[in-house]
Amino acid sequence: MTVPAVFMDLAPEDQAQELRIFFKGLGAEISDEKSPRGIEDDLHKIIGVCDACFKEGDEKDIENILxxxxxxxxxxxxxRAENLILAFCEKLKKATGLTLGSVCLKALWLLFQSLEEKSPMRYHVYYNLVQIARNVDQVQAVYSGVEDLKEQFKAFPPNNEQMQKLLRLLHEILLSCKKGDQAAAVMVELLGTYTAENASEARQDAQHCIQAALADPNTFLLDPLLALKPVKFLEGELIHDLLFIFVQEKLPAYITFYKNHKDFVETHIGLNHEQNMKKMRLLTFMQLAETHPEMSFETIQNELQIAEEDVESFIIDVLKTKLVRARMDQSGRKVLISNTMHRTFGRPQWMQLRDLLAAWKTNLSSVQDGMKTVATAQMELAAKAKTSKAH
Incomplete structure (x- = not known):
């Protein structure tokens, strides 16, 4: 059966009738006559059977129909279109298979882009878009970052509850896609939607945030979490104590915590002890590197509680993360540190940055003065040469 041409030059009522005829031809339970109640009733019935085309035709035909x-x-x-849009989203969300899901994703993205920027329905369409994107492993096609997300809804921002629901969904999906950094940014944004007045309501979100950050093998900068109001609300609880260890303490502190609260770590919040040890060793090394530009293999072995034969492989793993820049001196059995990312960025780090910028400014001034001296000397030489030629 011939597929109706997309965006054909017909009135919406006539276009709807063409779709009725098409779906009836596919065997769908729908009349090919216009509804006496108008275009909205026509569209309601069409959306109700639109999944009939999922079983017929190729990818392009299905895309044209949608x-x-x-x-x-x-x-x-x-x-007047709210219920119709929601029904359409539900139909497309139920599509199975990567190919069909991708077609539905394109159709819903077209709807999202076609709605006015101030339309409150854009949020609902986008929420369903994200769900379909998860099903077909294409979340990056509809989400590129928190700032871009805010820009999408700049003209008509969702209410706080809606945004929290969307951010939770994105966080869950990004974690499942192993996009740890993006997931962490989404969770920080989510926790930032709570105020001091309602921070206690964010208890579950805050716990989930800490748990996900500790479990992610690629998340090492954990200090910003401590400043979030919902996380502060957890002070005095075991999960906050554990986060503090990962932010500021060294490996022995974690080992002691684990011995005292093994069931909490492994069962209650579901963390892997060996992965925790691996991350704490790396964080401890970073902290040592801040004050030790040169470290012997023996120091690393003792501080990180690893076997002598594992020291070199550990250093290689550290360098792969690019959190620390260093050179390994195998003959001298030591590591020479050139730079490291700070685990925390408090007043001492700001003071260090200030001193670095001040020195940079002084050096620039010296270079500028030197250039002026050179330029003045060249001008004087040129003037003397000109005078000599004149005589």
Whole structure:
């Protein structure tokens, strides 16, 4: 059966009838006659059977059909199209398979882009878009970062509850896609939506945030979490104590905590002890590197509680993270540190940065003065040469 041309030059009512005829031809339970109650009732019935085309035709045909439905939807005033849009989203969300899911993702993205920027329905369409993107492993097609997300809804921001729901979904999906850094940024944004007045309501989100950050093998900068109001609300609890260890303490502190609260670590919050040890060793090494530009293998072995034969492989693993810049002197059995990322960035680090910038400014001034001296000397030589030629 011939697929109706996308965005064909017909009135929405006539376009809807063409779709009715098409779906009836596929065997769907729908009349090919226009509804006496108008275009909205037509579209309601069409959306109800639109999944009939999922079983017929190729990818392009299905995309054309869905785009036809979108072209009618956007002609209906948004206040009357809300239920239709939600029903359409639900139908597309139920599509199975990567190919069909990708087609549905394109159609819903077209709807999202076609809605007015101030339409409150853009949020609902986007939420469903993210869910479909998860199903087809294409979340990066609809999400590129927190700032871009805010820009999408700049004209009509979702309410706080809606944004929290969306951020939780994104966090869950990004973690499952092993996008640890992006997931962490989303969770920080989520916790930032709570105020001092309602921080206690964020208890579950804050716990989930800490748990996910500690479990992610690629997340090492944990200090910013301590400043978040919902996380501060957990002070005095075991999960906050554990976070503090990962932010500021060394390996022995974690080992002691684990011995005293093994069940909490492994069962209650579901962390892997061996992974925790690996991360704490790396964090401890980073902290040592801040004050020890040169470290012997023996120091590393003792401080990190690893076997002598494992020291070199540990150093190689550290260098792979690019958190520390160093050179390994195997003959001298030591490591020469050139730079390291700070685990925390408090007043001492700001003072260090200030001193570094002040020295940089002084050096620039010296270079500038030197350049002026050179330029003046060249001008004087040029003037003398000109005078000599004149005589």
């Amino acid at each position: 785009n036809n439905i979108v072209s009618i939807l956007i002609h209906i005033p948004v206040e």
